[in-house]
Amino acid sequence: MSLSRRAFVRRLGLGSAGLASASFIIGHGREELVALGFEDLELEAAMQRQRAAVPPDAIKLSSNENLRGPSPRVIEVLKQHPSADLGYGYPVPSRGAFTQALATAHNVEPQHVITATGSGAILQAAQRAYVTDSRPLVSGNPSYMRAAERSIPVNSDLYLDLDGMVDASDGAGLVFLCNPNNPTSTIHTLSDIETAVRTIKRRSPDTAVLIDEAYIHYATAPGVGSGDQLSVELPDVFMTRTFSKAFGMAGMRMGYGIGQPETLQRLRQAWGLGSINELQSVAGIAAIEDTAHMEWERQENKRIRDWTLSQFQEIGFGAPASQTNFIFVELGSPASEFREACRANGILVGRDFPPMEQTHARISLGRMEDMQRAMEVFKKVLET
Ligand SMILES: Cc1ncc(COP(=O)(O)O)c(C=O)c1O
Numbered sequence: 019m020s021l022s023r024r025a026f027v028r029r030l031g032l033g034s035a036g037l038a039s040a041s042f043i044i045g046h047g048r049e050e051l052v053a054l055g056f057e058d059l060e061l062e063a064a065m066q067r068q069r070a071a072v073p074p075d076a077i078k079l080s081s082n083e084n085l086r087g088p089s090p091r092v093i094e095v096l097k098q099h100p101s102a103d104l105g106y107g108y109p110v111p112s113r114g115a116f117t118q119a120l121a122t123a124h125n126v127e128p129q130h131v132i133t134a135t136g137s138g139a140i141l142q143a144a145q146r147a148y149v150t151d152s153r154p155l156v157s158g159n160p161s162y163m164r165a166a167e168r169s170i171p172v173n174s175d176l177y178l179d180l181d182g183m184v185d186a187s188d189g190a191g192l193v194f195l196c197n198p199n200n201p202t203s204t205i206h207t208l209s210d211i212e213t214a215v216r217t218i219k220r221r222s223p224d225t226a227v228l229i230d231e232a233y234i235h236y237a238t239a240p241g242v243g244s245g246d247q248l249s250v251e252l253p254d255v256f257m258t259r260t261f262s263k264a265f266g267m268a269g270m271r272m273g274y275g276i277g278q279p280e281t282l283q284r285l286r287q288a289w290g291l292g293s294i295n296e297l298q299s300v301a302g303i304a305a306i307e308d309t310a311h312m313e314w315e316r317q318e319n320k321r322i323r324d325w326t327l328s329q330f331q332e333i334g335f336g337a338p339a340s341q342t343n344f345i346f347v348e349l350g351s352p353a354s355e356f357r358e359a360c361r362a363n364g365i366l367v368g369r370d371f372p373p374m375e376q377t378h379a380r381i382s383l384g385r386m387e388d389m390q391r392a393m394e395v396f397k398k399v400l401e402t
Pocket of ligand 1: 139232259273
């Protein structure tokens with residue numbers, strides 16, 4: 019068992035037998051297993067056990083993946099890319115063009131772009147590069163990066179408490195700003211993020227700031243914007259994004275970040291970020307270029323989100339006005355009971371999000387037909 023996993027297990031009060039049990043594995047999605055320190059083969063084995071225990075027609079609304087999948091242009095490119103090119107690996111022929119496409123999309127230079135096999139790898143690198151016992155992590159609570167020594171509770175509207183996080187950042191190694199925040203689904207304007215980042219850097223210049231924009235494509239609120247330019251301007255400030263959500267390519271394992279070359283070098287040296295291959299490169303370029311598909315994806319997600327939120331409202335359950343492809347519903351009862359009841363009816367919803375696991379559940383948004391089927395189950399489970 020890895021060191022980090024042992025520490026997590028201790029914190030959770032679980033023995034390794036408890037960890038291996040089917041019910042433990044089922045109750046914990048991929049992100050939870052990664053957080054627990056499951057790696058590579060172990061993670062794959064755990065995920066396979068998880069898949070085997072789930073009915074084949076279950077609807078998966080648990081990991082914020084995208085049930086619509088990628089743009090048809092991505093599928094087309096993957097089918098057509100000449101296989102002979104795959105024989106050239108050093109350097110990967112289309113990788114430079116992929117980095118350039120990302121740079122163009124963000125209006126930065128290729129030297130400001132870092133790629134990884136999943137943005138989760140960059141988050142790992144960030145912790146290893148910047149967080150030590152004496153220079154702790156500052157994160158929202160709940161948020162995607164957990165086990166932070168300085169966990170700042172979200173406010174009563176479930177927004178990150180930016181002022182509280184700024185106050186906690188003096189002498190910190192890393193501040194994690196998840197915008198929009200997973201699991202609460204709320205987002206801050208670019209102007210609020212910029213004020214927070216500049217204040218942190220003024221008060222504590224050596225503190226790094228990670229702006230995680232995994233879900234930002236889904237944000238439709240006014241004033242929302244990317245921290246990309248801020249990341250190019252300020253040392254040890256960087257933004258990360260993923261192809262796993264709005265691009266619908268979680269299975270391709272692709273993510274990237276934007277920052278100053280020195281910042282990105284520090285991340286590369288801290289942790290293996292994986293190597294983007296030829297098929298990932300051509301698929302990534304096609305995905306970035308298909309802006310019409312992304313606009314459709316945003317609108318479709320919003321349509322489904324509005325419908326799902328109004329359905330919950332009708333039966334008396336509130337949730338923040340989500341800016342993501344998931345909602346965080348106030349059940350007023352433990353998420354674990356809701357999760358088990360839904361699972362028994364073929365619907366998988368998100369894991370526990372302490373400290374709100376006694377009151378709130380996270381539900382990812384699938385396709386409209388998935389949500390219509392799921393809503394029948396939610397109503398049955400919540401109204402009995
Ligand atoms: C906020 C956030 N950041 C990063 C990730 C990691 O995504 P990936 O490693 O698939 O790119 C996730 C995955 O769920 C996430 O929710």
